[in-house]
Amino acid sequence: MCDLRKTYDNGTQALKGVSLDVVPGDFFALLGPNGAGKSTLIGIISSLVNLSGGQVEVFGTDLVAHRSEAMRLIGLVPQEINFNLFEKPFDILVNYAGFYGMPRREAEQLAEVELRRAHLWEKAQVMSRTLSGGMKRRLMIARAMMTQPRLLILDEPTAGVDIEIRRDMWRVLKDINAAGTTIILTTHYLEEAEHLCRNLAIINHGQIVTQGPMRELLAKLDVEGFLFDIDGELPAQLPEIEGTTLTAIDGHTLDLDMPRAMDLNRVFAALGDAGIRVRSMRTKSNRLEELFVRLTGPGETLADPAPAAAAPARPAGHP
Structure with a gap:
């Protein structure tokens, strides 16, 4: 990401020359107070928000010039639950993969892999509405992984769940990252970012105020x-x-x-x-x-009231 700028129609400058470099395989935290611009930034990376200027490359593929190709590399997990609650987890994953053209047999095999990784295989054939809140969030992650993205974007994935459920999700995310998937995480649980992420950036008033390795920044x-x-x-x-x-x-x-x-x-x-x-x-x-x-500054809050990446109902990563 280089010199990203976003000005909305009402004149609000959400991003003012943001530059970030997330290396392949990283677990990266993007933090910022309410209204800082992090949701706009996530929206641009996931192609939900049009940028006003600057450049985004996803593993060397320009997001604007080659949007469809770049989006095939990205999986998105929004904050809100947005799958059919009257569909079974196995069917949700298989149908999602089919939307992207994956043959059914291959989709069924991958669905088992992802449901097992999310510790949901025993729930594969129950109605999704019967799942607990933590299970539903793990299902969101499993669904996003059905396109085998190289970059997984997580927008407040553990919002509103208790600490034990968060820790279960941390284990799933660590497994995904250890397998080679790059992860960008936004969260208002600071202990979550410190526990999971190797690098971070803090954005405020549309600008990056610091970025670098977690250990080096905390050591200061x-x-x-x-x-x-x-x-x-x-x-x-x-x-x-x-x-x-x-x-x-x-x-x-x-x-x-x-x-x-x-x-x-x-x-x-x-x-x-x-x-x-x-x-x-x-x-x-x-x-x-x-x-x-x-x-x-004191008094700032991390939570954004309406994350941009959670707004659309279309599947994550859809061009």
Whole structure:
């Protein structure tokens, strides 16, 4: 993606010269607050939104000059469930592949492969409306993979599901990526992006504010956080430790933010002097949230109210 620009008819500049390079085989996170432009960007990549300027290439194929060829390389999983709830999962996948010209025998074989990978084979012949919310979302992923795309775009794939269901989906997505499929993920669950993705970009006000390897970007933060589980009750007054932020989550848990260069023994000494005994500690997994807030400002939200990629009812990747 090079110098992408998008201006809507009402004059709104959604993208202002966005350039991104997603390498083959990557698991890439695209993050941004509400109205930042990430849904427009996803819409352009998946050919749902026309660009005003710039260039998009999908594995070397120009999206504008060779749209049909480029779209055959892309699978899209929108946020909303958009398959026939009165159709069986096996039939949904086979019919979807048939729409793209795949012979039925080949489609049936591939449907079994994808349903097994999504842990849905035992549900292949039940009505889709009886599936749980997590199963329906895994079915969306399996359907998108029926065209064997080289690039899979996921727009908020785990929105509204609980953590256990999200973790089940993470395993499926890791398997797909490990098999060689490039994945671009948008999500408002920052721990999800940190857990799954190797590289990321943060977009705000239509511009990329940072991009690069996840580890390198997080390593630049000079703050780290810990959670302490405490024996007994916490005192009414917590000790003040210079350079840190110490707060009580409940009567038995403390939340600590401190400079990376600071000696943690100072904290333990101060807690001990205050009569607070630490039973166990763990690192907080909120480093990406800290990076996000620093780059976009406090009070921003990640959720987009109406993702562009989820709007059309046509199958993902259809030219």
